[in-house]
Amino acid sequence: MSIAELTSLIHDARNIVAFTGAGVSTESGIPDFRSPGGVWTRYDPRDFTFDRYLESAEVRQNSWKMREDFLAHMPQPNRTHHALALLESRGKLNGVITQNIDDLHQDAGSRNVIEIHGNVRDVTCIGTAPRNGVPAGCGFIERHEWVFEQISAGNLDPICPTCGGFVKTATISFGQAMPSGPMLEASQLVEECDLLLAIGSSLEVFPAAQLPLDAKAAGAVVVIINRDPTDMDPFVDLVLNGEAGEILSRAVH
Template sequence: MSGLPEGSPSPSVQSLSRMLAGAERVVAFTGAGISTESGIPDFRSPGGIWTRYDPRDFTFDRYVADPEVRANSWAMRRAFFATHARPNAAHQALVELEVAGRLAGVVTQNIDGLHQEAGSRHVIEIHGTAREITCIGALPVDGAPDGCGFTAPHTWALEQIDAGVEDPRCPDCGGLVKSATISFGQQMPLDAVRRAQAEVAACDLLLVVGSSLQVYPAAALPGEARQHGAQVVIVNDEPTDLDGLAHLVVRGRAGEVLTAAVAGIGSDTLG
């Protein structure tokens, strides 16, 4: 794994290799664009979730109030996992950086769990995870779950529905159960956000991969990284509103860019 791979990486990819080689504490901040290469459409592109479901139907308050919304939400989760997505080359490249001691962790907006499946050990999911369900209580208000603490794999709810239970409830307290993801109008998990902010404040290079940088408070992280003196790199297929904030912008598919950039670091620094 020494030197640059065949195919003459672009100057921007070579610059990314040099920046990764010179960094001591990298944090990756990932969005939907890193998972599209695993076959998971992003929410807004053709074939994405919101081309098949109306996002206005999936607010936290409507989920609590309407059993039909809950039924549609479980159908959406079933469709989400029907892709049988697996980690791709971009996920693997980040694992390689972590194993080498260069990547301190991953902060992700994604709910698919592919970073952990690939082998990343330090992952902060600021929008929750679709791989679990959780009790949110009988009648939570103001977007704040108020459950008893019950959690289970997402398959628990689907098995309940397959067994004829139209509206699964918590087996411990009878409260509503919901995918452990953050819905529109739902309060963000403060612990996860604070841990993400702490990781970003401590890094010397924030590697933003596949995020449109349109959803806050997550989109504030690159600015926070710069305020703390870190370099910011944005890897994305399309322009973002924060490209002007970055020290380096690399256009391209996440898997191709990260694989070439990590390979370009060289065996003398990765092993």
């Protein structure tokens, strides 16, 4: 295990793809949603499933409140975000696939960011009667400010101005289907890369757990950078345990 090894892998690579998880955001001060002090200690996650959202105006109002809390304390990108943006600007990195919803990769200057769990920037129409966790919206999309303007004007449960459907933050809720477009883009990126960096993810759940294996199967070198060991460690080429920002800022400069 050495940072010099990572530096040399990055040097030799021509098509790097990064996959980032919650561990990347925690260094910017965003607590993992489930950890002490995290959002879920103040809100009950059982209230925020996709189905509950459709059923209850109260759940919708609570989730706007939670979103406002989250956006009021927007943190700054950290060394990991900056290192990845730098690699992209040098033409070494083809894209970032992220489970994070916080926009920090874009804030750092990354351009090709695939958000498999959605994002907190936008709200979208999910239609009047989505089935099986699959949004069925009309395509209406707005910045979050639109909702907060509606709410402060007294419209506490805003609906889509185009079709009358429900509107919801463009993040993926519990019980909501993963979006097929971003998933497809992510697997294409992974298949074409020659170096996959899996950063700040415990790689425990689908599709995260699958990505390093897919990259290996497609012939890429795979590196895991995470605070703790993961179950995928035995299957990859290099594992670096520690603070991702520290490791990447030393390997990329």
